[in-house]
Amino acid sequence: MRQDLHYTLDGLDPRGLVEGLMQAVRENPRIQVHTETRLSRTQGTVGRFRSVLEQGEKRITIEHGATIVATGGKEAGTTLYGYGSSERVMTQSEVEKGLSEGSLDAAALDTVVMIQCVGSREPGAHNYCSRVCCAAALKNANQLRKANPQVRIVILYRDMMTYGFLESYYTEARRQGVLFASYDPADKPRVQFENGKPVVTFTDTILRDEVRVSADLLCLSTGVEPDPSHQELGEKLGIALTQDGFFQEAESKWRPVDCLKEGVFLAGLAHSPRPIVEVLAQAEAAAQRAFVYLSKGRLTAARMTSKVHDSLCARCRTCITACPFEARSYDVVNHRVTVDAATCQGCGICAVACPNGAAELKGPNDRQNLAIIEASLMGSWSAGP
Ligand code: SF4
Ligand code: SF4
Ligand code: SF4
The missing domain is CATH 3.50.50.60 (FAD/NAD(P)-binding domain)
Incomplete structure (x- = not known):
């Protein structure tokens, strides 16, 4: 998403940061790209x-x-709220790009409506919070008002996810006159077009009344997808x-x-x-x-690793499938199951999965286990109640 980021809410220069890092990587003779x-x-x-x-x-x-x-991620696409059918409906990153590159004229806007959680946090859609689009709405509202202090901005939200210190930007935006109205996901905003302009109708949960806003620009927070x-x-x-x-x-x-x-x-x-x-x-x-x-010259295996009793092993390979760490494999030359001690985490799943008792954890034996239990009981007795 680096290409989509031009500025952040807290004033970072993401492009400059990445350019600097890219140059440092290019100049490092020990890094191959x-x-x-x-x-x-x-x-x-x-x-x-x-x-x-x-x-x-x-x-x-x-x-x-x-x-x-x-691998990064990308801004999620959408077909909701007339996106794709009107130039007056844009995503947050398109607004950011337009404002940064000058293709979006903030001075020509009287009213901007932003809708949060578009195609997000619902079964069947992106059923998670993307954690960045509420901050994106605030930073774009900020930029729009810097370029045009008269612009009226209405943000329709389910929850404002401005956690931590970002909360202060939310408070500041309210103080600056940005209007926030929450909507119920069971009663989402509706958009129709009149004379080419998006008209947004929503139920204000505080006024408990329907509100209609004619917007010059409708900006959608569509979230992030993998x-x-x-x-x-x-x-x-x-x-x-x-x-x-x-x-x-x-x-x-x-x-x-x-x-x-x-x-x-x-x-x-x-x-x-x-x-x-x-x-x-x-x-x-x-x-x-x-x-x-x-940084290590050699890797040590986990304290407890698994082993194979060859004489009991039926070569069924159940344990190979069961191992979540891919520590077991089949040696086709010697026809036996092997365990990579460096990868084995000693989780014991293979021992449970093996039908023959041939997969076993190399941990303390019964006598040692009893000694451990005895020592811990002695410790708790001597520590007193
Ligand atoms: S708009 Fe806000 S609450 Fe909704 S998914 Fe994005 S960050 Fe989360
Ligand atoms: S599950 Fe048991 S018997 Fe089957 S291959 Fe693994 S160790 Fe051998
Ligand atoms: S103990 Fe766990 S990690 Fe080790 S071989 Fe068995 S299943 Fe794999």
Whole structure:
């Protein structure tokens, strides 16, 4: 979405920021950039991935210790509220572009209506909050009023998602005279066109009355949707998608930028829609997580890993399918199931799935387990009530 961003609510210059980063990357002799390139396939595990890239007819094989997925996202399209049938109906990013590049004349506008949550937060549509479009509405309202202080702006919303310090911009917009009216999702605004102008009718939930506003410009907050490559890329990388089509993290609180697959990390809209400041923090976190692996001379296996009792194993491969970390594979030369100790997380799923008791966790034995229990009980007794 970099091309769509010209300014942010809190005054960042996203284009300048990205240009600076791109230049630093181009000038770094240790970074290779492959543009117009697709990932053909990838195999291996953390510390020793091997990926084949397609660049037209050319195939490039690279070896890498970690993978960071930063596919980005895009503004969702819509056919609602007359979008596509009138030049007076635009999305937030089109208004931003028009104001920045001068193709939208704010001085010629008397009334602008913005509708929030268009095609969002509903089953069947993008059933999530994109977290950026309320801020986009405020920043565009701000820019419109800077260019034309007389313009009347009405924002129709379900909830204003201006969390954290962004709340102050919402308060300021109200103080500046931007009108906010909430609508009920069961009774959405309706748009018809009169003399080429969009006329928006909505039920004001406070006045409990129907309001009609004739607008010179209708601006729609359509939210963010995942990059269309996600399904295919997820299958190639062996990482899961959420029901909304973004990539799934391993654990939202403790491993928020890790994928379940060891050595694969997420940054930005690949993971979920979020403001640029959060994207930058997440990208730094992903880089640092990757660095933890890359900086080590050797990787140690999890304390508890799984093993295979060859004599009990029926080679049914149930455990290979069951393992969520792809730590198990079938050795076709020796006809046996093998476990990659560096990838195994010791989750025990294979041990549960194996019908023959041939998959087992190499943890403490029964005697050691009893000793652990005894030691912890001794600890709690000596600590007293
Ligand atoms: S950020 Fe605002 S407009 Fe966008 S989906 Fe969330 S509540 Fe709706
Ligand atoms: S599920 Fe058990 S028996 Fe089947 S291949 Fe795996 S270890 Fe062997
Ligand atoms: S314990 Fe078994 S299922 Fe879990 S990661 Fe290791 S091999 Fe895979």
